[in-house]
Amino acid sequence: MSQTTTAPTPAKSASLTRFLPSLSGMGAKLPGMAKSAGITLASMLLFLLVWQLSATYLYNVEAKSRIDRVMTEQGAAEAEKMKACIASGDISCKPNTLPSPSEVVKASSLLLADHRVISADKAAFKAKTAAVNAQRKAQGLDLITYTGRPSFVDQIFTSLKTVAVGFLIALFIAVPIGIIIGLNENLRTAFNWFIQVFKPVSPVVWLLLVFMIVKTLTLGSDSDTSFLISAVSVGLCSMWATLVNTSVGVSSVNQDYLNVAKVLKLGIGKKIFKVILPSAIPLIFTGLRITVSVAWMVLIAIELLAQSPGLGSFVWEEFQNGANDSNAKIIVAMFVIGFIGFLLDRVMYYIQQSVSFEKALA
Template identity: 45%
Template sequence: KRVDYLTTGNRELKAAASQEKANKAAADLATASTASDALKQAKAAVSNEEQALNTRTQEYPRTATIFWQTKRSIATVFVGFLLAAIIAIPLGIMCGLNRIVMACLTPIISIFRPVSPVVWLLIFQIVVGAFFPDPNAHPLFIFMNNSANPLAFLQTNPAMIFSACTVAMCALWPALVNTALGVSAIDKDYLNVAKVLRLGFWSRLFKIIIPSSLPLVFAGLRISLGVGWMVLIAAEALSSSDGLGKFVWDEYQNGSSQSFANIILACFVVGIIGFFLDRLMIVLQRLASFDDGSATA
């Protein structure tokens, strides 16, 4: 009976709740006084209709296995890591090339780098919640969770976004500092040769500065990815965002005879994935730079 309830009854309850929201949105649409209100209610009605249909046709009420949680965590950490790299590398290059920029950003880095991930998590929860007051009707989540989208299996929601933002904020500083250090440590003879050859700024940037600083840039990215993975597990546990962190927290709250074994299993899964992420960064470093990565292997 419990299995029947979980596979059928619970699904029907969720579908009925979504259908009720859709009916309410349709009723509000009929009484909408402005075009913007009508558009908002129409989007809400369509979204809840689709959610009710998806809930009724899915095989299980919720795909919460450790394998799905692992895929969700890996996707979230890469989103946060890429966001951090996009911000950190240009800023690091600017700091390494210009002493004034370095002097301006050093206090900011010194102030915000020690801030706890828990604080960033709470801040991003508030900010993301303000940006997405009605996630079910927001175009971003409708697009990401559309069945035609290959990433729909991740079930993107605000919790995933603020977890990724927390990862990005904590992974930003190692990449930024190492990029600045790598650029500032370039042999001055290289820059002098560039001046003699009258190379423009972009030619110097892509032919001398970036290739010469790649070993330290990748060292920073390697540290950032490790920090991001560690932060993500804690963020998921605290925010109840789907992923390995939430899996560990649910097992802790469950209190069954299998909980301790499942938590130990999750520890090994987290560690093994962290090891392979670290190896991945070393391989990328060897492919992208003249340094074979032996110093950091």
């Protein structure tokens, strides 16, 4: 039997040709993408190499210092024992200095394994207390909650929740005030000293101020206020970029747009939401991106100082712990903090791109 082939219809051919420009454009971009990926990979390998060499050097310096100290204090025989102990890799005499990349990878695995154990304990506790909690809920009593230590992953989510609340506090304070003072030159002049004085205040000072206020307002309450103190402190520390950028964005709206609003006899509300805010959005979101970055950065310091749950508290506890793997766990936390900060900035960037008519710088 002879086989016949069906020629593509003009409609199908037209639908296929629509994809050809995009494919050819991607093909043109491939060399540049490959070059960028190669440069990035090479820089990462160089970073790991420098890190490994630095860790090895510092390890040897610490090991030599220990051996010399034992030699001075206890003699040659004990010094040889210390040298042999260090060479064996025994934890009891291992130098505690900058961890190598492999030690950090091992520490991250241990933290994940610890999270699985704690999650299993939580699930078992929940199942064990389910019947009792059901009775207590029916009686209007407080439920029995798990009071064990949080895992590293739990502390990540706690920090994300705190920074989210702090960011919302900064947003709801800075944007309305920025709009109000941006609309009036006299108000901008009146508020300028206030912004310039309080903008550079350290997170430590904001934390102490918020602690004093919250402690006074919650006198007689048994509730834990550490989360509220941390969130408010983060919001007050990070709101200034959004406040300044909102004010500048509102005050620099094109006069032609304002004249059109005047001709159309728009009320103040419509004028703000239909004309001013759309024009000021690029600058507002630039401020919000800075606010997110600052909020995440100061959050770690605030958690560390306030001893509230989160990554800052985790870092401080590991530093105080001083175990042989504590330094490696701190480095794991450092990478996690940096990566989350990068993701938060990317999220704000793509939100800005979706709501703004101007292309933002990456």
